[in-house]
Amino acid sequence: MDGFQQRREQKKHAILETATTLFMKHGIQKVPVSEIAKKAGVSQVTIYNYFDNKHTLVHACFLYYVDQALLEFERIVESDMPFPDKIKQIIFNKKETSQINEEFYHYLMKEYTSGETNYIEKIYVEKAVPYFTQLFEEGKKLGYIDPNLSQEAILFYIKMFKDTMQQEEVYKRVLPLTEDITNIFFYGLFGKREND
Secondary structure, eight states: OOHHHHHHHHHHHHHHHHHHHHHHHHOSTTOOHHHHHHHHTSOHHHHHHHOSSHHHHHHHHHHHHHHHHHHHHHHHHHSOSOHHHHHHHHHTOHHHHTTOOHHHHHHHHHHHHOSSSOHHHHHIIIIIHHHHHHHHHHHHHTTSSOTTSOHHHHHHHHHHHHHHHTSHHHHHHHGGGHHHHHHHHHHTTTOOOTTO
16 A cells, blocks of 8 residues: 555544544534544545445444444453453453444444345354354363354354344443343353262
């Protein structure tokens, strides 16, 4: 990539990063393009050179948000943190979700559930599933996951749980129960037995 192209990509990244941060904090309606331009260090004209209108920018921020979440997921899976901590971080990704503006959250959920060519579903199938598979293999080798469980059953369980957690009212109620839910995830309703 030449210097010009590199600068273009840096500007685009700055716009997306700034706009996503502002939308997450204040919502979509309350953030004018002029504020995004000012905080990103570019002109409004520059923003419109990259994105036709605010709606296009909001949609690009949705894609950017999903891509960043995938990068974070990959970082967790590839890290050397203990296996149970990886699972906790993946399921209860509290860091951003608990601070997201309600309007932007509803936009994300609308995009999450709309269209036949759902971007999140595409990313999930093409990129997340292979990482989940790698994670489950690690869990089986370390004795955290029953080696007799099929990958399909585990993936179904994770997806069911994640889909439920996408509902804001569920997420807020569940946060104080993180430790208990993690224990149920690993040990079921019977709990950890002495010989485990």
